[in-house]
Amino acid sequence: MPSSQLPDSYSDSDLVAENTSDVDSNQEFSQPPRVSDQSGFSTQCVHSGEPHLKDSGAIPTPVYHAATYSFDKTDDLLRFVHGEDIREEYGRYGNPNERSVEAKIAAMEKTEQAVIFSSGMAAIVGVFMSKLSAGDEIIFFDQCYRRSRDFCVNHLSRFGVVTRQVPTGDYEAMEAAITDKTRMLVSESPTNPHLTVVDLEKFAAIGKANEVETLIDATLATPLNMNPAEYGVDYVLHSATKYLGGHNDLIAGVICGSNELLEPVRDLRGISGNINSPQNMYLLERGLKTFHLRVQRQNETGMKVAQFLETHPRVEHVYYPGLPNHPTHEIAAEQMRGFGGLITFTVKDADWRQTANVVDAARIPRIAPSLGGVESLIEQPLIMSYYKCTPEERLQYGIPDNMIRMSCGIEDADDLIADLDQALRS
Numbered sequence: 001m002p003s004s005q006l007p008d009s010y011s012d013s014d015l016v017a018e019n020t021s022d023v024d025s026n027q028e029f030s031q032p033p034r035v036s037d038q039s040g041f042s043t044q045c046v047h048s049g050e051p052h053l054k055d056s057g058a059i060p061t062p063v064y065h066a067a068t069y070s071f072d073k074t075d076d077l078l079r080f081v082h083g084e085d086i087r088e089e090y091g092r093y094g095n096p097n098e099r100s101v102e103a104k105i106a107a108m109e110k111t112e113q114a115v116i117f118s119s120g121m122a123a124i125v126g127v128f129m130s131k132l133s134a135g136d137e138i139i140f141f142d143q144c145y146r147r148s149r150d151f152c153v154n155h156l157s158r159f160g161v162v163t164r165q166v167p168t169g170d171y172e173a174m175e176a177a178i179t180d181k182t183r184m185l186v187s188e189s190p191t192n193p194h195l196t197v198v199d200l201e202k203f204a205a206i207g208k209a210n211e212v213e214t215l216i217d218a219t220l221a222t223p224l225n226m227n228p229a230e231y232g233v234d235y236v237l238h239s240a241t242k243y244l245g246g247h248n249d250l251i252a253g254v255i256c257g258s259n260e261l262l263e264p265v266r267d268l269r270g271i272s273g274n275i276n277s278p279q280n281m282y283l284l285e286r287g288l289k290t291f292h293l294r295v296q297r298q299n300e301t302g303m304k305v306a307q308f309l310e311t312h313p314r315v316e317h318v319y320y321p322g323l324p325n326h327p328t329h330e331i332a333a334e335q336m337r338g339f340g341g342l343i344t345f346t347v348k349d350a351d352w353r354q355t356a357n358v359v360d361a362a363r364i365p366r367i368a369p370s371l372g373g374v375e376s377l378i379e380q381p382l383i384m385s386y387y388k389c390t391p392e393e394r395l396q397y398g399i400p401d402n403m404i405r406m407s408c409g410i411e412d413a414d415d416l417i418a419d420l421d422q423a424l425r426s
């Protein structure tokens with residue numbers, strides 16, 4: 001439109017006024033008007049949670065490198081301390097980059113709120129420390145992230161919290177282990193590295209029937225493939241280091257749930273200071289925008305690679321919940337929209353060295369811990385995460401010497417398959 005036709009109201013000063021005045025800070029962190037609960041998942045990933053009116057009209061959330069935040073006048077501070085204005089105060093309690101990512105992940109996970117931490121483990125430690133007291137008990141399904149078990153068994157115990165472990169998927173054993181001291185039931189789904197899928201309906205129902213809170217570490221599932229809160233699970237945890245960040249370039253963790261349940265978690269985070277730098281959150285926000293595309297591709301590639309491995313003469317067994325022979329395939333098929341990019345398999349008649357030779361012969365995947373990023377990664381659990389365990393412990397955890405875990409990135413599936421084929425034949 002030629003400028004001569006601009007209505008008077010579009011003077012420069014009005015534009016400035018429109019962008020800055022009458023915007024209460026509460027609104028800044030609410031859903032931008034273009035996104036609603038009805039928006040598609042990709043739209044949510046790209047737009048949810050970001051303040052609609054950003055400084056200078058920047059498209060990404062600007063990186064707010066600030067340790068502290070000012071108030072114009074005492075009345076503004078009073079509004080804040082009375083809870084009438086949600087905004088930043090001091091950097092240990094959070095920053096605008098964290099808030100935008102938290103709101104985005106809460107929208108993706110369909111929960112009221114999300115609290116972001118400096119790592120997945122910081123989120124796990126944060127939720128347990130804010131919820132449990134001496135004398136309390138928690139019950140775990142036993143296939144679980146090694147460091148989660150480590151924290152509960154070796155550290156929570158020092159504060160008088162008892163951890164009980166029951167076999168993964170044994171719902172009767174879990175219910176039978178509940179006492180009047182039990183506060184929380186905990187599981188991963190799918191588990192690592194066996195990719196066992198937990199029946200969330202049953203799991204949540206046991207919690208509800210016994211008035212015990214439930215927590216699912218859904219890192220391997222991702223919010224694209226599964227939303228545990230829809231089944232009544234109270235806390236949904238992610239290592240954002242994995243699929244949410246997705247680029248093997250940041251460490252973060254997040255816990256999702258209701259406002260009420262997460263209030264003490266956020267409160268303790270403000271004391272312990274397990275927060276993220278604004279720069280780290282800029283990377284996570286950027287990763288989340290392509291989350292849907294990446295994980296869709298990883299679901300597809302994961303399935304193709306698993307099907308290929310299943311028929312390979314040198315492969316003994318494949319663990320992938322998308323394959324009908326997986327013990328929890330039926331639950332997975334009912335409960336998950338995709339099965340992810342992580343595949344575990346064993347090499348036929350191979351000792352640890354012959355298995356290591358397969359890992360070494362693969363050219364595309366890098367040998368590294370972690371999963372979920374755009375670059376494929378490969379590892380032999382015996383030598384990566386379980387090296388310091390005794391053979392008896394490895395037997396107990398189900399980690400044979402000939403096991404390989406591969407995290408598919410977003411490379412071409414055909415290239416990954418050809419590479420694994422030559423590695424297995426070498």
Ligand SMILES: *Cc1c(COP(=O)(O)O)cnc(C)c1O
Pocket residue numbers: 119120121122145188192217219220239240241242251252253
């Ligand atoms: C990686 C991982 C964690 C720990 O997350 P960090 O970000 O590394 O602290 C917890 N649970 C699962 C299932 C994981 O894969």
